[in-house]
Amino acid sequence: MCLICDRIEMIRNGTNPYFVRELETGYVVIGDNQHFYGYSLFLYKHHGQIRELFELDREEKMKFLKEMSLVAEATSKAFGAEKMNYELLGMGDAHLHWHLYPRRKGDIENYGNNGVGPVWCYPFEKIYSDDNRPSSEELEAMKAKLSAELDKLI
Numbered sequence: 001m002c003l004i005c006d007r008i009e010m011i012r013n014g015t016n017p018y019f020v021r022e023l024e025t026g027y028v029v030i031g032d033n034q035h036f037y038g039y040s041l042f043l044y045k046h047h048g049q050i051r052e053l054f055e056l057d058r059e060e061k062m063k064f065l066k067e068m069s070l071v072a073e074a075t076s077k078a079f080g081a082e083k084m085n086y087e088l089l090g091m092g093d094a095h096l097h098w099h100l101y102p103r104r105k106g107d108i109e110n111y112g113n114n115g116v117g118p119v120w121c122y123p124f125e126k127i128y129s130d131d132n133r134p135s136s137e138e139l140e141a142m143k144a145k146l147s148a149e150l151d152k153l154i
């Protein structure tokens, strides 16, 4: 089983503390680590054999993209992004899922090109450090903020 399927299974049995909202094509969750405050994900509902966005049939692809865009907009508004970054990777788990990063000036310190660059210019161990995991109170507050913005858009 893949990590994304594990997390979806937890959503379905009510044990995923990061779960925010179910949409038609996927699930909205808050990211485990919050160096990039507001980092959220949109997990496609199905695993199957699909590894690429372009392998979805057209109608499903458009729905998935539209919902992702709404989640990104809600994330941006909820957490005060200066700019959103979007990633659809899948080299680890080949299960379609969007990483949605609210970006702000200075958030990669002086890494990258003098502080300008993608999130992965910032050291992996700093992004995934245990000290930027939200407490359960912080997590509940984040979920409420994101949920309120989603309500306005959906």
Ligand SMILES: [Zn+2]
Pocket (backbone or CB within 6 Å): 001, 002, 003, 004, 005, 006, 046, 047, 093, 094, 095
């Ligand atoms: Zn999966």
